[in-house]
Amino acid sequence: MNNSCFSQFQPLAAIATTPQSASILQHLHSNLELELWLPQSLEGTENTRFYQTNLSEHLTNIWHEYRAFVFCLATGAVVRLIAPLIESKATDPAVVVIDAQGRFVISLCSGHQGGADLLAQLIAQQIGAQSIITGASDSLRLPKIDLLGLPYGWRKGDGDWTGVMAAIAKNQTVQIIQEVGSTLWQQNLPDGHPFYFGFPEANQQFQPQGRIWISATQRRFASNSDFPKVQWHPRVLWIGIGCERGTSAQLIETAITDTLQKYHLSSKAIAGIATIDLKADEVGILELCQSWNLPLRTFSAQQLSPIDIPNPSEIVQQEVGTPSVAEAAAILASNTDNSLIVAKQIIKLPHQSGAVTVAIAQPEQEYIGRQGKLYLVGIGPGSLEQITPAAKTAIIQADVVIGYSLYLDLIKPLLRPEQIIESFPITQEKQRAQRSRELAQWGLTVAVISSGDCGIYGMAGLVLEELQAEDWDGKNPVVEVFPGISALQAAAARVGAPLMHDFCAISLSDLLTPWQVIQKRLEAAAQGDFVTAIYNPRSQKRTQQIVTAQEIFLKYRRNDTPVALVSSAYRLNETINITTLKEMLKHPIDMLTIIIIGNSSTRRHTDWVITPRGYLGFDG
Missing domain, CATH: 3.40.50.11220 (Rossmann fold)
Known part of the structure; x- marks a missing residue:
């Protein structure tokens, strides 16, 4: 693939x-x-x-x-x-x-x-x-200002882009005036960045060397300005349309353009067109949407009728079963109450048949206009050399990278200045899953990282469960899983070949699994002579479980059964202890330790642990 x-x-x-x-x-x-x-x-x-x-x-x-x-x-x-x-x-x-x-x-x-x-x-x-x-932006660890809004679907407006980027490259003060759109891009700016947000106090002396407007407003910049200015236009305007049957695309376009100009709004800030479902086949509307590359959202009269609007019409009510089309459709499409910023305007032109009603609503969140993606990424044991090329490319390409702070630190060399990096404590796995789903459903590409393999005690299952709970269709957002070297594989590689025969993995954390169930699994693994990898063996509060696990295995295994204790495999603070089942608890064990308990044939040779597969005794 x-x-x-x-x-x-x-x-x-x-x-x-x-x-x-x-x-x-x-x-x-x-x-x-x-x-x-x-x-x-x-x-x-x-x-x-x-x-x-x-x-x-x-x-x-x-x-x-x-x-x-x-x-x-x-x-x-x-x-x-x-x-x-x-x-x-x-x-x-x-x-x-x-x-x-x-x-x-x-x-x-x-x-x-x-x-x-x-x-x-x-x-x-x-x-x-x-x-x-x-590029200068990379050396300063700053986002590329001419690409800043692309992940959010923003559209570039007029201005002196070369001049503003030159000011940023010189680390000169650039004023940011953001009126609409996501502010996520501001989260990971480095210390000492050149951006000044908002307006200075009245008594404050302030002279920027550049200015960036992030707005739905269409501004005109004078060519003789003292410093360069540019504008980004987040797509935050939903245009509600009502029209007579057979109204031309030209008239609809003129109505929208005139309304935007009247209220000093940019056409680049349009998110889409909204109307009643009776107009879903209206040729003029369809032609306009195709020409301007805009989505069309339609709503039934039953959906439109309850919307609180300032200008209800009894005539419209009698005609289509709702007192408003343009205003109500704009509000519904914006998915935000009190979002109407332009009440309905009725536009007719001489010598043209038909009439158009235009209303504009502005939601809290912009329309991105692309399909979101969720990358579920396993980063292996921790060193960059142990991450697969596919997983690295997924992390680099993502708009957002979400993970536990320790794991984010491990992949820091892969992260780009433009990316949104969101760190969560180790106990907030559910919050990570919910956040990644929300951002991907919005339209961003989100990489959720897990240590080891994301599908083995990692985030992949939780994210998929979260999507399933939201009645995910399996297609939007797109989901891809990028496997990594699991903790048990990494630990095994550091001590030899202990997993050469049948093995299993058991977590001793009873936070999500009842301890009685864990005990039953330990008993089955020990009795079945499986090589067993134990995850989450001991925490500061949970100390008895590993003692019970040792007691269970001692019922079925020899005291001198080889046991490997590997903590932080392939990381700077890696520790490895090869011991026996009887002596294992005399060594340091914590949540970062993977314990591999050998089976009845596992042996130790110098500093290596080997579980024979049986090849040497096989004559076939």
Whole structure:
């Protein structure tokens, strides 16, 4: 299955000119959905396409067909190849370069808007290379201001974007005036950031070097301003529409545009169109929604009738069974009471048939307009080297990363300045699951991290249960599970091969499972001669369970049965003790310890624990 973390870069092309560089890109090709282009001289390579002309001419022919290019060539050669093709950073594809040895992945062109910075980071994790990002925002650990609103569906407005980004790169004071939209992006700003939020006190001397408006208002910036200004427009305007049957799309568009201009609102802040379900097939409305790429929400008269609106109409009530269409539909679509900011406006034009009623509501939360994703990620025992490339790419690509604070610290080198990082205490697993579901249902891509494997005493099951309780359809949000090296695997690897025969895992935590049930499982595992990995063996308050577990196993196993105690495997404070079932409680044991109790054939050899599978005695 191809890695969906790269879907935003599709279609994606990779280009190589030598067998060595082709082999590097072949590795990518086997994991990602990309088109690998090679010269005709390398024909015979599987799953590739070949160009007949020289590379410069071929690149000219395909430049506008792809959203991103990955070259395994010398950087200078790539610069010369793409130089005649570059038009604008707003439209150019992302360009990433991999060196011939596959050690470095360089974001070369369209790092921000094209996504080359992110693509370079993702590819680097896939091939075990180092990403090279040279943008000023990354060096300052600041979010890229021209990408700031994209995860939330915001739309870029007018202004001097280059000037504002230059001010941020110089660490100059940039004023942020945010009137609407999510403020999640503010949570993880580093100390000493250059942003000043809101307006200064009347007596305060304040002169910013840049200003960012985050608003539904359409502002006009003077060209001779003292400092650069830009604007983001969160999509917070739901346009309620009522119209006569057969009203043209042109009239509906004019009605909306005129209303927006009258109230100084930006068309880029429109979330969608709302109306009565009787208008679900209205050609003019459908054409407008298609032309402006807007969602259409419709409601029945029964849904619209109870809505408290300022301008009810008896005529409308008689016609369609509700006293309001435009105002009530706008409020319902906004999903927020008291959200109406523009009462109904009735617009007619001379020499055009039909009439349009427009009302506008502004909800508390913006419309993102994309399908949310939930990545359930296992990060293994803790060191970055033990995390799978797929799991790393999921973490890097996510808009939001949620986890226990200790685990977030372990993956800190993977986190990007733009990401929202939300930390929860170790006892708030349910809150983590609920929060991740809410954000994904809103439209964000959320990575929920667990140590070890997320599906073994991790967050995967809880998140899926939370979705099930909300009557999840199995499709929205999209859910992907990224496995990790489980704690029992990591512990076993540090002491040899204790899991070579049948084994089981049992948690001694009775917070969610009755102790009587745990005792029954311990008894069954001990009697069944399973190698047994014990999780959560002892906490500060819960000390007797591990004593009882030892007593149960001693009924069925020899006193000298090998036991491995591994704490914080692969981390800086790792401890390993190999002991016996009789002596195990003489060693330190806490919640971070994994205990592996051998079966009747498990043996110790120097500092290694081995459970024979039986191969040496097998003649077949």
